[in-house]
Amino acid sequence: MADNRTGQSTQRRYELAEHVLRKNIVEGTLPAGLVLLEGPIAEILQISRAPVQRALQTLESEGLVSRFKGRGFLVGPGGERVEPNRADIKSIGLVVPQHVDEALQSRSSWERIYNTVEKDVAGCVVFGQYRIIETELASHFNVSRTVVRDVLGRLSERGLVRKNQSSHWVAGPLTAQTVKEHFVLRKMLEPQALITCAPYLDRGALKRLFDRLTELEKLHALDVQRDPEDIQTRFIETCVLSTPNEKLRDLIANNLLPVAATERLLRRLGLPGEPILITELRLVVELLMRGAVAAAAAMLESHLDASVNRTIAQMKIVAIIPGPSVTADYLTRVME
Incomplete structure (x- = not known):
């Protein structure tokens, strides 16, 4: 047993991820039809998405997982009519053996x-x-x-x-110019991603997002200000990063990094969030729920136009604050 564990510690991360997922599938911890997404698995294992992606591809070749008309993989072989189960894998409880966990945490x-x-x-x-x-x-x-x-x-x-x-x-x-450039890319990429992911959207997740946005609209402005970053992240993950186009997803995620960093910094400096953005996001989600995809994409473009103006206005305030x-x-x- 000791020798086996030593061998495990020298395995590459994708091999360790394969081991964990394979064991959980074979033993029934991960039920047939469960949708496996790279992000949540990577978060549980505390590794990047790349080794998880490679592990899932290997498991697909073994017939343990399969692709479907949506983002991610389904537990089980392809060809079976199984309703996708989009339960949160964190709530299911992925079992990670201690020796594998220790090996995974010996990160670069x-x-x-x-x-x-x-x-x-x-x-x-x-x-x-x-x-x-x-x-x-x-x-x-x-x-x-x-x-x-x-x-x-x-x-x-x-x-x-x-x-x-x-x-x-x-x-x-x-600068204001670099922020504008990031938002130009956002307008080019995110509405298109929304359109491509519309057929595969998790209707339950969309409804929960709509309910949360509606709830936030009714709250006092000060309460709303505590939530914008979280709700915007949730919106992006649900309505934009659900696109099955991996290249498009990566471009969007990388472009968002400096934008998100700016938002976090502005909040830390005490500049308030704008409650109107909650309404803008709610309208996009509501249009998606009604099947008005083109209108939802146009509303997202309008939201991005308004967002860049709000961000630049707040950056002008920061410009007079000492570093x-x-x-x-x-x-x-x-x-x-």
């Missing part, structure tokens, strides 16, 4: 520090341009320069950092 160093670095960077770029010094970043987290380059490379892929003409890593400034007095020691403000 870049994964352990990535979220912290992303948060540090996103929290300051609205105030100007910052240089990221590789040696100080490595020293701050006690990791190698190779790990640092992995982190910065992934931040670069997501558009949060870049190299300047001197080959220095820099972040920001997040953060304390930033991570590997971030150095570049003075103009």
Whole structure:
């Protein structure tokens, strides 16, 4: 047994994910017809989506899961008429053996520090341009320069950092112009994604989202302000990222990173959310529920037009606020 566990610890993450999913399917923990989505599984296992995706593809080749006219995979072989079960896998309770969990958590160093670095960077770029010094970043987290380059490379892929003409890593400034550019992409991508995912939408999830938006509309403005980020995330995941087009989904998710970071920063600085956005999102969802997909896509475009104007207006307020007095020691403000 000890030897087996040692072997498990040296397996790659997708192999460990395969092992966990296969065991849960064979033993009946995951019932036939259950919809398996990469995101929730990755969250439970605390790994990225890529190894989960590879694991599901392997299980598909084994006939343990199958594709269907919707996002994700169904538990069970294809060809059977099984009603998709969209229960939350977290509520079912995916069983992860302790030795597998320990092996999965022995993650690459870049994964352990990535979220912290992303948060540090996103929290300051609205105030100007910052240089990221590789040696100080490595020293701050006690990791190698190779790990640092992995982190910065992934931040670069997501558009949060870049190299300047001197080959220095820099972040920001997040200006009104860059925000506009992100919203231009949002208008190009998100309404189209909404149209492509409309036939596959989870009607139950859509109804629950509509009920929550309706409830928020009735609340006092101060109560609404505590919820915008969460409800917007829920809206995007339900109505936009449900598209079966994986490439489109990845483009949207990456483009949203700096936008979401800006929203979080504005809320942390005390700028209020706008209750009207709740009404805008509710109208999109209501149109989808009525089957008016083209109208829902047009309403989403109108919402994005209004959102970029609101965001830029709040950024103008932030422009007169002094930058953060304390930033991570590997971030150095570049003075103009």
